[in-house]
Amino acid sequence: KANKLGVLEWMFNHMSIKPSGCVAIDVRSCFMGFYFKAEKSSLTFYLNESGLKSKLDMPIHHMNKYYERALNKTNVTTAKQMREVAKYCIIDAISCQQLMVKHNAINEYREIASIAFLSLFDVHYFAGGMKVCNHLGVNFASLYPSLIMTYNLSPDKMILSQEHAESLKKSGKKLHEINFKFNEYDSVCFDYSCFNTQQNAIKVYMNSFYSTAGNSKSPFFLRELAGSVTSAGQKNNKLVADFIESKGFQKKYGDTDSLYLVCPEECF
The missing domain is CATH 3.90.1600 (Palm domain of DNA polymerase)
Structure with a gap:
């Protein structure tokens, strides 16, 4: 379905970062550490606090409907809706990258990695955030x-x-x-x-x-x-x-x- 809609190709061509050689970073966990006293932890909140342009607004139930329609039937309308979903996701990803750059988060991780003899992945993953429900x-x-x-x-x-x-x-x-x-x-x-x-x-x-x-x-x-x-x-x-x-x-x-x-x- 995704191939027929042309979504995957469109998303791939507009992605600035390829997965190979990258370290996956949970931006929300990272910024919960920066704003540990804040009562909110949404991407919109962190963007506003950082003086950056806000993300697109798309309620999750709209996104689910678009996806369900695309699975059931392929036409011009569903293709347009899925492109809207893809645009929403890409802008979210770019917003996360802008936040990391704005707060110099990657360089901070690198400094800690250099001093503590840790890999960049370990500096982020083992930093101590709320990641899972512990047992x-x-x-x-x-x-x-x-x-x-x-x-x-x-x-x-x-x-x-x-x-x-x-x-x-x-x-x-x-x-x-x-x-x-x-x-x-x-x-x-x-x-x-x-x-x-x-x-x-x-x-x-x-x-x-x-x-x-x-x-x-x-x-x-x-x-x-x-x-x-x-x-x-x-x-x-x-x-x-x-x-x-x-x-x-x-x-x-x-x-x-x-x-x-x-x-x-x-x-x-």
């Missing part, structure tokens, strides 16, 4: 501090040459094991509160140090350290995702330290 959550507790301790990531421990690494390996150097005294005490115990306070302080410090290490203007800037932390986080998160999927779970959504899953049918 079951798996969370890494204190991910970055845990990674820093587990892999002994600090400026004085960063080895940037193969020769140095081999030398330390031959000398029998090993990482120190870190035990959490926090788990040995009851929640009402005074020592529990003391250790918990110390632990939270160390957690804040380690998170702050990671951020400082990724800042090119900081005196503690060390790109390899910041990249090691984020890369280790990605690796561990994806290993857990692969393991859970091998057990029959479906992955609905994930970010830097969490996975949201759907249980296999036998669990219900």
Whole structure:
């Protein structure tokens, strides 16, 4: 039907972006992050807020009627109506592109990708928006501090040459094991509160140090350290995702330290 109406060819010839080599970006999720206090989240609202030309107005029930008529009968009228639908969709797509350009969103993603050693897709997809209805959550507790301790990531421990690494390996150097005294005490115990306070302080410090290490203007800037932390986080998160999927779970959504899953049918 679409070929007979000439819609596909017309749309293809008027598309400025071809899918190959592109990263699919949910513009609405992106702008919900920019306007997180706004009560509205429509394309028309974001266009007006950005001072851009508004989109075409076509109620969804009109669009459905046009499509149903085109499926049932092909004639000049239905062809014209389907071209109106195609024009509406293309203007929507162009409006989304104009919004991204207006707010410099792509370059912002690129900057984050460069600093955090992430792909452009991961920077957008794992940014943490409302994408799906979550069912079951798996969370890494204190991910970055845990990674820093587990892999002994600090400026004085960063080895940037193969020769140095081999030398330390031959000398029998090993990482120190870190035990959490926090788990040995009851929640009402005074020592529990003391250790918990110390632990939270160390957690804040380690998170702050990671951020400082990724800042090119900081005196503690060390790109390899910041990249090691984020890369280790990605690796561990994806290993857990692969393991859970091998057990029959479906992955609905994930970010830097969490996975949201759907249980296999036998669990219900």
